[in-house]
Amino acid sequence: MSTAESITIDKNGKLSVPGHVIIPFIEGDGIGPDIWRATQPVLDAAVEYAYKGDRKIEWKEINAGEKGYQKTGQWLPEQSLEAIRQHVVAIKGPLTTPVGKGMRSLNVTIRQVLDLYACVRPVKYVPGVPSPMKHPENINMVVFRENTEDLYAGVEFQAGSPEAEKLISFLKDEMNATIAAGAGIGIKPMSAKNTKRLMASAIVYARDNGYPSVTLMHKGNIMKYTEGAFATWGYEAAREQFGDITVTEDEVYEKYNGTAPEGKIVIKDRIADMLFQQVLLRPEEFGVIATPNLNGDYISDALAAQVGGLGMAPGANIGDQCAVFEATHGTAPKYAGRNKVNPSSLILSGAMMLDHMGWTEAADRIRSCLAETVKNGKVTYDLARQIKGSCKLCCSEFGEAIVENICSYPEKC
């Protein structure tokens, strides 16, 4: 009989992780099964290497997406959500969302239903990975994307629908707003409460991981009462909850001659379009980036390009009660089932998950052995097409190469 147990979480958010732990996983659609098959052995090998059998993961498959529908008739079965709540930590592959029609995103629904309000996406250079940047070694940013509201809240009405027409009439008659007849409508709700908790988690992350700044990324000049308010509420959260460890960029210039006092995190803001060029020209000026949902979606894929592309981009969705780890990218349908793509995105998401559980020795081993594999010129197609003379591996072979490094002598990685 299995001795595996669930992770538990106390009222302060502290995890209690048993040595033999059950972790639910969703394989995902498209390339999901390929990258999961390459990832799981890497996580198991790193845990075995680091803890010599004292710690072990028992994987529990839960269904969602196409597999969920085939098995249960539901795209996102309630029992899958319940398993994540019960086990506190889970990992998932990407799930397909149809464009312009059909069901709403299952990925977004998971985040909203479980209130996983911070989407955390580190963008860190792995030596040896091809990059379009002159100094990729200077790139060390982490996107904190608000995950529960903004245009992703799902309040949308199709052009010509009775709901859209009713809303257009209401806005015209009661609010004096002109909207073209027959327009589709999307609503962009953003609140102080949800902004402030996102900002608090971004500052705590910066404090705990030694980042010198948190930048609020917004389009507040145009959308004053949503994106502009996001910036205002972000500064308020910093002042009200972290006044002892933060200083604003204005204060740095007005009071401290342009040099932030030792140990203080600088809170600054940048308008979104302009930020896209500054992160390319001077990435070293940015650490944690806190941003609303839509901006966060855009900037996280754009930043991934600086460190090798989406195949290298991990992520996590974190709330007060549970966390779900997943790659930044989607299902890449043209590569589905071809055992071709780069599983590093999910492998590195798995390393983030192990960090979250406090199993940092295993997480560090994964990161160093992945870097060693790339350094040896063993890469998947996405990196191979940018590195002359590299050895192109398929998805599973790349995972196996990392496992081989993990199991080799310690000095190798």
Ligand SMILES: NC(=O)C1=CN([C@@H]2O[C@H](COP(=O)(O)OP(=O)(O)OC[C@H]3O[C@@H](n4cnc5c(N)ncnc54)[C@H](OP(=O)(O)O)[C@@H]3O)[C@@H](O)[C@H]2O)C=CC1
């Ligand atoms: N969290 C989630 O589950 C997400 C789901 N989606 C969904 O995924 C579907 C497809 O979305 P799409 O916009 O095409 O974006 P995708 O992220 O799925 O992929 C687009 C391209 O990115 C590159 N890429 C992605 N993943 C990898 C990888 N692991 N290794 C190497 N290259 C990779 C490939 O580039 P190339 O063609 O250059 O080789 C691929 O064709 C949609 O239904 C979308 O809604 C999207 C994002 C997140």
Ligand SMILES: O=C(O)CCC(=O)C(=O)O
């Ligand atoms: O849910 C989806 O289909 C897309 C989500 C997405 O692009 C993201 O989470 O970055």
Ligand SMILES: [Mg+2]
């Ligand atoms: Mg995205």
